[in-house]
Amino acid sequence: MPELPEVEVVRRGLERWVVGRTIASVSVAHPRAIRQHVAGVEDFAGLLVGRRVEAARRRGKYLWLPLGPCDGGAPEYALLAHLGMSGQLLVQPPGTPDEKHLRVRFTFADDGLELRFVDQRTFGRLAVEPLDSAAAPAPDGVPKVIAHIARDPLEAGFDDEEFYAAVRRRRTGIKRALLDQSLISGVGNIYADEALWRAGLHYARPTETLTRTEVTRLLAAVRAVMGEALAAGGTSFDSLYVNVNGESGYFDRSLNVYGRENEPCARCGTPIRRDPFMNRSSYTCPRCQPRPRRARW
């Protein structure tokens, strides 16, 4: 499941149901799910079995579970997960029939609920990554392989001023910048469109023309829409986007533009418009978000 609010819903589920438990077994039904773990299936499982899950962390759309060493002490490794377009992390009672797209199963020493990675489109991935070492310290305890992922707008360390400066240095459209996970992480196609609508900005607005006021308004809109989505348990149009217990969020009912082509704008009544954008779609209100004369996309 995709964007920040949905991933945070999953993180909270892992915190509640998985943290504090010791992994007893790992079975990989589909090796593509761990393709990022280049040392292979045996190595992947070997690094996990016997370790205790110490925490559930997230940056942007990435999740990771720091793992305590078998002999105690600070975590050296983490199980890193990205859900891609259709990945799910589910907690299930042992014996529950396998899901059609079950990729990896984790069992625990307490013989309680299993953790299952289920992923229809197989864009998601799991890997065990070193969390820290003297040679390559991990800032903030973030796995080194996701060092290129910027802080997300709900993190305390996110620097609004630096984001504004980075946006102004770019030569592209604002939506491309919002989707660039090295500038700001966690924003995907739904929340980009929703935030731009709230901020009254068109997706093709050239980044170098944005004022500080507009960027401030945009960041406030991103935070507001994500916060509301989180409170609603995330956005789900179908059973692909669910929490660890398989339940859907209901924020889709609160979307103002995404997926609402030809429906009236909640602010002005103008029919919402859909444009092709990066092999996907962008939804705007033509009146609240007029296309700039000089557009970039």
Next chain:
DNA sequence: AGACCAACCTGCTGGC
């Protein structure tokens, strides 16, 4: 460096 695209997958929907 930074901008942009194709590629990676499966499944569903709508049009013919």
Next chain:
DNA sequence: TGCCAGCAGGTTGGTC
């Protein structure tokens, strides 16, 4: 009914 094109919430690696 069948088939095919188009579409889906993401990231990456490659080119320019």
